[in-house]
Amino acid sequence: MPANETRQSTAIDSRLLRDLKKLLGKDGVLHKPEDLLLYEYDGSVEVARPDCVVFPRTAEDVVGIAQLANRHKIPLVGRGAGTGLSGGAIARHGGIITSFARMNRIVEIDADNQRARVQPGVVNADLSTAVEHLGLHYAPDPSSQKACTIGGNVSENSGGPHTLAYGVTTNHVVALEIVLPSGELVHLGSTALDAPGYDLTGLFVGSEGTFGLVTEITVKLTRLPEAIKTLLAIYDSIDDATETVAEITARGITPAACEMLDGWTIRAVEDYVHAGFPLNCSAILLIDVDGLREVAEAEAKDVEDVCRRHRAREVRVARDARERDLLWKGRKNAFGAAGRLAPSYYTQDGVIPRTKLPATLRRISEISKKYGLQIGNVFHAGDGNLHPIILFDERNEKQFRDTIRAADEIIEFCIQVGGSITGEHGVGMEKDRLMPLLFSEADLNLMRRVRDVFNPTGLLNPGKILPDSKGCGEIYVRPQPASAAPPA
Amino acid sequence: MSMTSTEIASRLAEIAGAANVASDPAQTAAYRVDGKTPAAVARPGSSEEVAGIVKFAAAERLAIIPTGARTKLGIGMPPRQYDLALDMTGLDRVVAYDPGDLTLSVEPGITLRKLESVLGEHKQFLPLEVPFMDRATAGGTIASGVDSPLRQLYGTARDYLLGMEFVTGDGVATKSGGRVVKNVTGYDIHKLMAGALGTLGVITKINLRTFPMPRMTRTYVATFRWANGACEFRHAIARSHLRPQSIEIIAARDSSLLRLDDRPEALFDKGRWSVLVSAAGEAGVLDRYRSELETLARGADRNALESFTELSDADQERLTSYIREFPALAPKASQPAAILKISALPKSLVGLAEGIRSMAIKHDVPWAVMMRGVGVTYLALMARDQSAESLRHLKDACSSALRCCVERMWGRGVMLWCPPEFKREMNVWGESSSDFALMQKLKNVFDAHGIFAPGRFVGGL
Numbered sequence: 001m002p003a004n005e006t007r008q009s010t011a012i013d014s015r016l017l018r019d020l021k022k023l024l025g026k027d028g029v030l031h032k033p034e035d036l037l038l039y040e041y042d043g044s045v046e047v048a049r050p051d052c053v054v055f056p057r058t059a060e061d062v063v064g065i066a067q068l069a070n071r072h073k074i075p076l077v078g079r080g081a082g083t084g085l086s087g088g089a090i091a092r093h094g095g096i097i098t099s100f101a102r103m104n105r106i107v108e109i110d111a112d113n114q115r116a117r118v119q120p121g122v123v124n125a126d127l128s129t130a131v132e133h134l135g136l137h138y139a140p141d142p143s144s145q146k147a148c149t150i151g152g153n154v155s156e157n158s159g160g161p162h163t164l165a166y167g168v169t170t171n172h173v174v175a176l177e178i179v180l181p182s183g184e185l186v187h188l189g190s191t192a193l194d195a196p197g198y199d200l201t202g203l204f205v206g207s208e209g210t211f212g213l214v215t216e217i218t219v220k221l222t223r224l225p226e227a228i229k230t231l232l233a234i235y236d237s238i239d240d241a242t243e244t245v246a247e248i249t250a251r252g253i254t255p256a257a258c259e260m261l262d263g264w265t266i267r268a269v270e271d272y273v274h275a276g277f278p279l280n281c282s283a284i285l286l287i288d289v290d291g292l293r294e295v296a297e298a299e300a301k302d303v304e305d306v307c308r309r310h311r312a313r314e315v316r317v318a319r320d321a322r323e324r325d326l327l328w329k330g331r332k333n334a335f336g337a338a339g340r341l342a343p344s345y346y347t348q349d350g351v352i353p354r355t356k357l358p359a360t361l362r363r364i365s366e367i368s369k370k371y372g373l374q375i376g377n378v379f380h381a382g383d384g385n386l387h388p389i390i391l392f393d394e395r396n397e398k399q400f401r402d403t404i405r406a407a408d409e410i411i412e413f414c415i416q417v418g419g420s421i422t423g424e425h426g427v428g429m430e431k432d433r434l435m436p437l438l439f440s441e442a443d444l445n446l447m448r449r450v451r452d453v454f455n456p457t458g459l460l461n462p463g464k465i466l467p468d469s470k471g472c473g474e475i476y477v478r479p480q481p482a483s484a485a486p487p488a
Numbered sequence: 489m490s491m492t493s494t495e496i497a498s499r500l501a502e503i504a505g506a507a508n509v510a511s512d513p514a515q516t517a518a519y520r521v522d523g524k525t526p527a528a529v530a531r532p533g534s535s536e537e538v539a540g541i542v543k544f545a546a547a548e549r550l551a552i553i554p555t556g557a558r559t560k561l562g563i564g565m566p567p568r569q570y571d572l573a574l575d576m577t578g579l580d581r582v583v584a585y586d587p588g589d590l591t592l593s594v595e596p597g598i599t600l601r602k603l604e605s606v607l608g609e610h611k612q613f614l615p616l617e618v619p620f621m622d623r624a625t626a627g628g629t630i631a632s633g634v635d636s637p638l639r640q641l642y643g644t645a646r647d648y649l650l651g652m653e654f655v656t657g658d659g660v661a662t663k664s665g666g667r668v669v670k671n672v673t674g675y676d677i678h679k680l681m682a683g684a685l686g687t688l689g690v691i692t693k694i695n696l697r698t699f700p701m702p703r704m705t706r707t708y709v710a711t712f713r714w715a716n717g718a719c720e721f722r723h724a725i726a727r728s729h730l731r732p733q734s735i736e737i738i739a740a741r742d743s744s745l746l747r748l749d750d751r752p753e754a755l756f757d758k759g760r761w762s763v764l765v766s767a768a769g770e771a772g773v774l775d776r777y778r779s780e781l782e783t784l785a786r787g788a789d790r791n792a793l794e795s796f797t798e799l800s801d802a803d804q805e806r807l808t809s810y811i812r813e814f815p816a817l818a819p820k821a822s823q824p825a826a827i828l829k830i831s832a833l834p835k836s837l838v839g840l841a842e843g844i845r846s847m848a849i850k851h852d853v854p855w856a857v858m859m860r861g862v863g864v865t866y867l868a869l870m871a872r873d874q875s876a877e878s879l880r881h882l883k884d885a886c887s888s889a890l891r892c893c894v895e896r897m898w899g900r901g902v903m904l905w906c907p908p909e910f911k912r913e914m915n916v917w918g919e920s921s922s923d924f925a926l927m928q929k930l931k932n933v934f935d936a937h938g939i940f941a942p943g944r945f946v947g948g949l
Binding site: 004015041064086110112113114115135136156157159163167168170171186187188190191193194195196197198199202203205206207223225226230246249250251252253254291292294295298302351352353354355380383384385389419420421422424425426427431435438440444446449450451454465478 | 516586588589590591611635643644646647656660661662664665666667668669670671673674675676677680681682683684688697700709726727729730731769770772773776787801829831832833834835856862864865891898900902908917918920921922923924926927928930934945948
């Protein structure tokens with residue numbers, strides 16, 4: 001059912017509101033319509049209004065919130081910074097949004113064991129900053145890392161450019177403290193590795209807020225590399241760039257990151273960030289190699305060699321940290337740049353086997369021509385994770401419909417070549433309808449029953465991942481501000 | 489179970505073909521688990537046949553244990569019921585291998601050696617250097633959750649597992665994940681299957697990420713007089729920029745336990761603590777490893793360092809196979825023996841080493857220990873001889889070690905291998921954790937009739 005319908009049916013009970021205020025204090029609850037506006041959105045194109053937003057400070061508060069939500073049979077949704085790109089933190093069917101903004105403490109840094117214990121509201125980049133003086137960092141680095149929270153990252157199993165070599169969130173989370181929708185507090189996993197029993201931590205990470213609310217996370221910290229080399233390879237043809245990526249992979253070189261931007265995106269970014277990208281090219285690759293000094297130097301040479309063999313017009317190597325940061329700033333702000341050029345944009349998040357990159361980009365270009373829509377490409381080329389950005393004006397109804405069609409056609413092609421419908425943004429309320437393209441009814445049924453173990457009433461983050469709210473395919477659109485949260 | 493083994497066999501023959509079914513005790517004996525012999529063995533050739541067999545077993549409430557090379561059936565508690573061995577070695581195909589994408593899809597019965605040669609042709613590999621390497625299958629390796637020294641750099645199978653197909657307890661073929669290296673579509677159910685010891689489903693397909701094979705590998709050994717030096721060396725490496733592919737601290741206090749006839753003598757002298765570090769890379773990089781590791785070893789505890797050596801190719805091969813097989817020393821030992829796996833944190837390794845030493849001395853049992861750089865520790869304990877008294881000493885030492893895991897906070901302990909009779913009085917999995925209720929509920933979702941290896945896993949799952 002459409003979100004607006006359910007919203008009315010779950011108008012908040014005054015007793016519930018009173019109980020929540022009693023639990024969290026007056027400043028711990030928002031319920032006036034004007035206060036709720038901000039919480040209708042995340043970084044995607046989805047919109048739905050919660051009935052109230054609450055701000056717990058402790059795990060006990062979260063237990064209390066869950067108990068109240070359970071007693072009042074009202075949906076409960078967790079929320080970090082709201083930078084998600086699939087509607088994971090949106091109250092699709094109304095209810096209580098639990099914002100972790102006030103649970104943002106780094107509880108413990110254990111440098112000797114390379115672990116950190118954090119509350120869910122800790123901003124991703126803040127953890128890396130806090131451990132930098134120890135020569136450590138938290139490796140997963142979504143492009144929104146200056147805003148997004150680790151709790152949100154856990155829910156979405158977030159990636160980022162450097163997950164190519166370092167792995168995604170699930171590879172770095174060892175233990176969790178969670179609150180089940182029943183209000184029960186449970187510990188999963190352990191600080192030491194290989195706790196006996198089923199890998200519940202591995203199951204939980206990426207469950208998109210449908211299993212439990214995370215109240216504490218224990219992560220691995222990774223040693224910072226001794227040396228990083230950042231290369232910028234410039235191409236006159238997209239095919240040459242994609243073939244470079246395929247050969248880097250085939251040669252057994254694993255860069256720390258390997259990102260591609262096409263000509264249109266480069267010009268949009270350059271106009272906005274002034275990263276020093278050339279304006280008259282068809283594609284660039286932004287590649288990081290790192291590790292021991294000797295390793296980084298040798299790999300940089302190998303990568304440069306492959307780039308040149310595939311007709312790179314020019315290969316620049318960043319001379320210092322400042323140059324490197326500028327290049328990366330260009331990449332990480334690409335989506336913000338796109339937001340300046342059209343009233344709205346839609347970002348797809350398909351994954352393909354890396355050898356299929358050239359064919360897939362050609363297909364995207366055909367789709368762009370077919371619908372007369374501008375599609376920019378900026379993505380994690382090294383692991384085949386595409387982020388085509390389709391620009392549109394939502395006031396033009398036909399263009400909006402075409403946008404959705406074009407996005408679907410891209411995803412269908414990804415599936416056709418052996419890929420997947422989301423690499424790091426999540427299924428959420430955006431792609432639940434696409435799940436049957438990849439999974440059988442039996443597969444989905446098992447997933448439903450697994451979810452029911454944690455969330456038997458279905459009131460925790462309802463309407464996400466699994467297509468069980470049939471007919472819920474609407475996509476809501478809003479104008480994108482220029483500062484739209486960039487995807488990973 | 490009300491059916492006779494002949495009846496079971498004839499029903500199985502309808503599904504998998506008579507040639508792939510056996511109920512003759514001479515054949516079923518090879519599938520024994522902790523003294524229990526199944527009534528029949530079936531060797532399916534496809535996932536459809538697996539589903540058919542599971543459906544039949546579910547209807548008749550027959551308990552199934554899926555097997556590969558049958559090297560790790562001693563892990564876990566004795567099954568409460570065991571009627572049917574599902575020999576998965578008939579599903580041994582490479583379903584898809586895309587070297588350019590570094591992805592692989594295989595059936596579970598394929599051996600790791602076979603995979604090694606398939607991947608080797610494209611200069612790729614899987615970082616699964618696991619015990620019983622010469623026989624083990626991919627399915628058995630992943631289902632049993634055994635780890636590899638290479639986890640220091642590559643993590644464990646759950647880190648490069650991309651997806652799986654499996655048959656659940658109602659005989660339904662299901663899947664999760666996919667075949668691409670980055671994917672967040674749906675719940676990661678395959679992560680549950682890894683290390684579940686076949687208690688949630690029968691794995692029929694495994695999708696993995698492969699890795700480029702390093703061109704050159706070198707192993708360095710620093711030998712210390714006491715554990716502190718060895719552990720300090722481990723910490724110094726962790727604080728450096730070096731990224732070795734494995735770090736193992738080894739102390740072997742009784743060579744008879746370890747059957748190290750062909751060992752490089754100096755490394756395992758009684759009372760010594762050796763740290764084996766292996767690194768991969770080009771010659772210049774390896775030179776740097778050598779000199780920097782030596783400096784770190786000297787800095788760790790100058791008075792304790794006895795030697796620092798770069799191993800010859802032959803010694804490297806011997807030592808690599810030795811540390812790979814260490815977690816399986818017990819089932820291979822000539823005397824009754826046990827292996828305790830301890831989940832410890834790196835910083836607690838020194839205390840753990842000391843605790844192990846005093847515990848073993850107290851119980852008068854030969855012992856050896858291997859502590860991985862990531863903290864996971866394997867303690868081998870052995871009876872002096874076959875006598876009842878020695879066996880009792882071993883059993884006391886095992887109970888005491890499991891107790892120390894809790895009381896002395898060594899870390900979560902699992903008795904990975906021990907003489908089956910010990911299991912009558914000992915819970916090899918140790919205490920259950922607070923998330924056990926969730927595990928129980930999940931088990932019910934996957935296996936409502938409790939037909940998959942009932943009782944073998946944590947908490948009697």
